[in-house]
Amino acid sequence: MSNVDNKTDVILIGAGVMSATLGSILKELVPEWDIKVFEKLGSAGEESSNEWNNAGTGHAALCELNYTSERPDGSIDISKAIKINEQFQLSRQFWSYLVKHNLIRNPQDFIMPIPHMSLVQGEKNVAFLKKRFEALSINPLFQGMEFSDDVDKLEEWIPLIMDGRTSSEPIAATKINSGTDVNFGALTRMLFEHLKSNDVEINYKHSVKNIKRTNDGLWQVKVHNLNTGVIEYHTAKFLFIGGGGGSLPLLQKTGIPESKHIGGFPVSGLFLVCNNPEVVEQHHAKVYGKAKVGAPPMSVPHLDTRYIDNKKSLLFGPFAGFSPKFLKTGSNLDLIGSVKPNNVITMLAAGVKEMALTKYLIQQVMLSNEKRMEELREFIPNAKSEDWDIVVAGQRVQVIKDTDAGRGTLQFGTEVVSASDGSVAALLGASPGASTAVHVMLEVLQKCFPQHMKEWEPKIKEMIPSYGLLLAENPELFQQIYNETAQTLGLSGKELVYH
Numbered sequence: 001m002s003n004v005d006n007k008t009d010v011i012l013i014g015a016g017v018m019s020a021t022l023g024s025i026l027k028e029l030v031p032e033w034d035i036k037v038f039e040k041l042g043s044a045g046e047e048s049s050n051e052w053n054n055a056g057t058g059h060a061a062l063c064e065l066n067y068t069s070e071r072p073d074g075s076i077d078i079s080k081a082i083k084i085n086e087q088f089q090l091s092r093q094f095w096s097y098l099v100k101h102n103l104i105r106n107p108q109d110f111i112m113p114i115p116h117m118s119l120v121q122g123e124k125n126v127a128f129l130k131k132r133f134e135a136l137s138i139n140p141l142f143q144g145m146e147f148s149d150d151v152d153k154l155e156e157w158i159p160l161i162m163d164g165r166t167s168s169e170p171i172a173a174t175k176i177n178s179g180t181d182v183n184f185g186a187l188t189r190m191l192f193e194h195l196k197s198n199d200v201e202i203n204y205k206h207s208v209k210n211i212k213r214t215n216d217g218l219w220q221v222k223v224h225n226l227n228t229g230v231i232e233y234h235t236a237k238f239l240f241i242g243g244g245g246g247s248l249p250l251l252q253k254t255g256i257p258e259s260k261h262i263g264g265f266p267v268s269g270l271f272l273v274c275n276n277p278e279v280v281e282q283h284h285a286k287v288y289g290k291a292k293v294g295a296p297p298m299s300v301p302h303l304d305t306r307y308i309d310n311k312k313s314l315l316f317g318p319f320a321g322f323s324p325k326f327l328k329t330g331s332n333l334d335l336i337g338s339v340k341p342n343n344v345i346t347m348l349a350a351g352v353k354e355m356a357l358t359k360y361l362i363q364q365v366m367l368s369n370e371k372r373m374e375e376l377r378e379f380i381p382n383a384k385s386e387d388w389d390i391v392v393a394g395q396r397v398q399v400i401k402d403t404d405a406g407r408g409t410l411q412f413g414t415e416v417v418s419a420s421d422g423s424v425a426a427l428l429g430a431s432p433g434a435s436t437a438v439h440v441m442l443e444v445l446q447k448c449f450p451q452h453m454k455e456w457e458p459k460i461k462e463m464i465p466s467y468g469l470l471l472a473e474n475p476e477l478f479q480q481i482y483n484e485t486a487q488t489l490g491l492s493g494k495e496l497v498y499h
């Protein structure tokens with residue numbers, strides 16, 4: 001059964017943090033536009049954006065070692081770290097705007113201050129960390145970062161990690177107190193509540209099955225209403241595909257030339273979660289280590305204090321793995337179904353090239369619980385198996401595409417793919433992910449609405465005062481914005497004073 005066509009200005013597919021962010025920005029810029037959301041699950045933020053499905057790190061490159069690489073001459077390239085940090089500052093500003101204007105409330109329910117630390121062992125790694133610290137700490141964005149290779153200091157910073165450590169290998173850490181833990185699930189739910197109270201039509205249990213261009217240039221989505229079993233058709237002038245891992249198959253259905261020669265490679269994840277409150281209380285930081293050889297950058301092990309349901313928790317992981325599903329709630333046929341005549345060579349080339357990754361993922365899938373505990377004991381030497389349970393995290397679908405580096409190159413970033421006329425955009429990839437949602441959605445606006453950007457600029461600057469500027473090059477502005485957003489979001493500790 002089908003019903004009549006319903007026309008609207010904007011359709012957002014998926015109720016994750018990306019659609020939530022785009023919808024919220026658009027509602028501020030053009031409140032008169034009608035927006036509809038279709039989500040196949042029963043509520044918002046249930047897939048990757050859910051608090052149990054991601055690591056909740058406010059990625060600002062304060063602790064993730066994969067954002068700083070060593071050049072052949074031994075110097076450290078910090079350009080990527082600066083870029084990620086700048087992107088996170090945009091999110092902080094937008095969230096702060098929403099709180100200040102009472103569009104969302106109780107920021108402590110979605111963002112909490114937590115020190116971000118990097119921890120390494122071995123002479124070479126310690127030398128790398130020291131150089132990285134020297135390069136970063138003179139940059140305004142990384143002000144306040146400390147380095148220590150002194151065991152007494154480390155015992156003060158990370159008692160749980162240092163207790164019972166017998167190795168005589170050199171060990172060192174950096175610590176910066178401006179880090180955050182972000183509950184992206186709570187944030188997503190708050191944003192959808194805000195959208196709902198601003199007349200956005202949010203349709204849960206509505207699964208998008210097909211996408212077609214109509215003769216008058218609109219996008220028509222065929223939606224299965226899972227509540228009633230009815231097939232509905234809705235059209236919009238602009239379509240955003242924010243289906244998380246499910247975005248690639250939906251993008252392929254649009255048939256736009258930009259959707260061709262792209263594949264997806266799903267990487268699944270597991271965390272260990274501590275069930276002993278006494279252990280949880282002994283740790284207060286997000287501590288990132290170094291990735292193992294062959295491991296993809298997003299499976300760097302880390303031991304994280306998290307705030308979930310207003311309760312302090314402790315999670316370790318993620319352990320990567322392989323599952324052919326594109327969403328946690330997806331189907332085992334997702335991967336094979338995404339192979340099309342136009343991307344089969346790209347996908348095969350990636351398969352040949354990424355043997356080390358495949359080997360790593362197979363090893364990870366085969367890990368027994370005791371082996372996982374052994375990896376945890378590299379962080380917490382005295383960890384007891386009975387204190388830790390396993391939780392299954394979200395799926396990340398990494399983009400495979402042909403690049404200058406060759407056919408079938410695996411990408412670890414996020415990619416906005418849009419039609420040349422800007423009428424449809426999709427978000428693919430998952431790193432650095434939710435933390436940079438505001439930056440990525442501004443990119444969607446720039447690509448899809450270039451004709452409106454001039455007119456929208458004053459409002460964007462009201463929401464995001466640093467828009468168009470680099471904070472690393474404007475230290476006084478950074479200090480002002482940092483301190484203001486810290487106050488609004490309840491992150492105030494020590495104020496930053498630039499000298």
Ligand SMILES: Cc1cc2nc3c(=O)[nH]c(=O)nc-3n(C[C@H](O)[C@H](O)[C@H](O)COP(=O)(O)OP(=O)(O)OC[C@H]3O[C@@H](n4cnc5c(N)ncnc54)[C@H](O)[C@@H]3O)c2cc1C
Binds near residue numbers: 014247327394
């Ligand atoms: C293990 C792991 C750790 C991570 N850690 C971090 C971290 O520490 N920090 C960080 O910033 N990011 C992290 N991320 C990335 C972050 O979670 C994602 O980038 C972000 O949540 C993606 O949001 P989204 O809205 O694109 O997708 P999702 O939150 O997955 O939402 C997509 C929605 O679309 C719906 N959907 C899909 N297909 C259809 C369809 N056909 N019809 C209707 N609805 C559909 C889905 O049901 C889902 O609700 C992590 C991810 C994983 C998996």
